Amino acid sequence: MNAFKNHLSLVVALLGILFSLQTFIIVERAIDAYKQNLACNYSLVVVSKKTITEKTFQKKYKIISNVKELAPDNVIKKLNSGIDKKNIELLKLALPKFYRLKLLHYPSPDEVNSLTKSLLRNKDIMKVETFTKSHDSTYKLLLLFKNVITVFAVSVGIITILLISKELKIWQFKHTERMSIMGLFGAPTWLSSAVLFRLAIVDALIASGLAFIVFSYLSSSDWVIGELTNVGISIKIFDKFSDFSMMLGVALLVSLLLASFIVISHKEEV
Amino acid sequence: MDKVIVAQNLSLGYSKDEFIIKDISFSIDSGSFVFITGASGSGKSTLLKSLYGALKPETGSLVVAGVELKGVNKSKLNLLRKHIGIVFQDYKLIKEWTVEKNIMLPLLVGGYDKKVQQDQVEKLLSHVRLKHQALKYPKELSGGEQQRVAMARALSNNPVLILADEPTGNLDDYSSQLIWNLLEGANKDLDSTVIVVTHHIPESMRIEYKHFHIEFGKIHERI
Numbered sequence: 001m002n003a004f005k006n007h008l009s010l011v012v013a014l015l016g017i018l019f020s021l022q023t024f025i026i027v028e029r030a031i032d033a034y035k036q037n038l039a040c041n042y043s044l045v046v047v048s049k050k051t052i053t054e055k056t057f058q059k060k061y062k063i064i065s066n067v068k069e070l071a072p073d074n075v076i077k078k079l080n081s082g083i084d085k086k087n088i089e090l091l092k093l094a095l096p097k098f099y100r101l102k103l104l105h106y107p108s109p110d111e112v113n114s115l116t117k118s119l120l121r122n123k124d125i126m127k128v129e130t131f132t133k134s135h136d137s138t139y140k141l142l143l144l145f146k147n148v149i150t151v152f153a154v155s156v157g158i159i160t161i162l163l164i165s166k167e168l169k170i171w172q173f174k175h176t177e178r179m180s181i182m183g184l185f186g187a188p189t190w191l192s193s194a195v196l197f198r199l200a201i202v203d204a205l206i207a208s209g210l211a212f213i214v215f216s217y218l219s220s221s222d223w224v225i226g227e228l229t230n231v232g233i234s235i236k237i238f239d240k241f242s243d244f245s246m247m248l249g250v251a252l253l254v255s256l257l258l259a260s261f262i263v264i265s266h267k268e269e270v
Numbered sequence: 271m272d273k274v275i276v277a278q279n280l281s282l283g284y285s286k287d288e289f290i291i292k293d294i295s296f297s298i299d300s301g302s303f304v305f306i307t308g309a310s311g312s313g314k315s316t317l318l319k320s321l322y323g324a325l326k327p328e329t330g331s332l333v334v335a336g337v338e339l340k341g342v343n344k345s346k347l348n349l350l351r352k353h354i355g356i357v358f359q360d361y362k363l364i365k366e367w368t369v370e371k372n373i374m375l376p377l378l379v380g381g382y383d384k385k386v387q388q389d390q391v392e393k394l395l396s397h398v399r400l401k402h403q404a405l406k407y408p409k410e411l412s413g414g415e416q417q418r419v420a421m422a423r424a425l426s427n428n429p430v431l432i433l434a435d436e437p438t439g440n441l442d443d444y445s446s447q448l449i450w451n452l453l454e455g456a457n458k459d460l461d462s463t464v465i466v467v468t469h470h471i472p473e474s475m476r477i478e479y480k481h482f483h484i485e486f487g488k489i490h491e492r493i
Binding site (some may be wrong): 122177178180182183184185187188189191268 | 277320324345347348349350351354356362363364365366375376378379380423440
């Protein structure tokens with residue numbers, strides 16, 4: 001029971017850090033994947049007096065990934081009644097060219113603005129339709145979501161740091177006596193602090209192991225996968241190897257820093 | 271006879287302006303049994319602390335087992351402490367360690383072989399009559415038993431020097447007598463130098479001893 005209590009407080013604090021960090025990373029990944037989906041579905045329409053090739057577009061604007069010329073057939077169909085074939089052909093030649101531009105990523109409103117201005121500097125381009133209203137609201141929604149998660153992660157982080165600083169005092173109190181007694185019998189610092197470092201490493205392993213189990217379960221749960229698929233996200237949100245390594249690294253760093261601080265601030269009792 | 275402790279013009283204190291021990295000189299022969307007495311606050315414990323390097327000399331020189339403690343570095347001090355057994359009035363046992371492991375501490379620090387550690391601990395547990403308590407924790411023992419554990423710990427690596435700070439201060443007569451017997455035994459059988467800080471010298475002492483008395487920061491030998 002005592003040994004369990006010894007581990008519990010630091011493990012809980014470390015879990016807090018790992019959960020906030022991993023949640024933030026997962027949300028970032030999901031948002032990036034969602035943005036990629038949006039980028040696939042989002043496009044600008046450019047109206048030009050003359051033909052512009054895809055190469056010309058891409059040479060000037062690096063953000064453009066794909067250009068498709070829109071056939072004017074639909075417009076002409078609507079005007080078809082009572083116009084003879086010859087006139088339709090003439091009309092086709094007189095109509096401006098319509099292009100749908102796909103972008104490499106989902107742009108911010110500023111990027112859309114600067115791209116529009118830059119396109120309109122071309123004398124042949126008459127109009128650029130950016131569908132600003134729907135784009136801006138989607139982008140703002142994404143930003144809001146990201147900010148909420150960031151605030152959440154930072155809050156959990158701050159609470160955890162407070163928990164850790166409290167833990168630091170408890171550890172200092174608990175381990176100082178043992179370290180002093182061992183020192184009285186000639187134990188070098190590495191030996192008198194070995195228990196502390198062992199505890200720090202074990203707690204880091206326990207915390208990262210627990211976080212790994214929870215995130216592995218969540219990332220493979222049907223409910224989570226279903227929810228992500230519903231919004232068009234089908235990426236792997238939790239990479240077992242790299243994410244576990246990252247969590248273990250962070251947990252070890254925090255707990256070893258804590259242990260080192262106690263060892264450095266330890267003074268022999270007189 | 272070899273000197274295990276040589277102090278010359280030694281002054282000790284907790285602040286640079288005020289010394290508790292003032293400019294004293296004395297020496298202690300190797301293998302002797304020494305009592306240091308004095309009134310409360312006279313500086314007995316302060317002097318003892320300086321002998322294991324917890325308090326550094328402010329002035330003068332203090333050589334313990336060949337090591338000059340003025341300005342001694344940590345590694346040299348650790349090396350010296352491996353040859354000193356210390357017994358405190360408040361036992362200073364490690365709460366989260368069992369009796370067995372507490373006794374093992376100096377052997378652990380000394381890097382002794384596991385088998386040697388185990389054999390020595392078993393021998394000492396019998397010696398202090400605590401074999402049945404080996405796996406208990408200090409808080410499960412009485413004061414007398416805890417002090418016996420502390421004694422066994424101090425003896426475990428056959429130290430050159432045993433320092434005891436009022437070792438029977440908190441104990442009943444029976445436990446006190448056991449502790450005195452153990453200290454006498456260590457002096458006689460292990461040839462360890464024993465220095466005991468106490469208020470009263472027990473009447474039951476069966477061996478020859480020296481008596482130093484501290485008064486007003488000065489030390490005097492009483493014959």
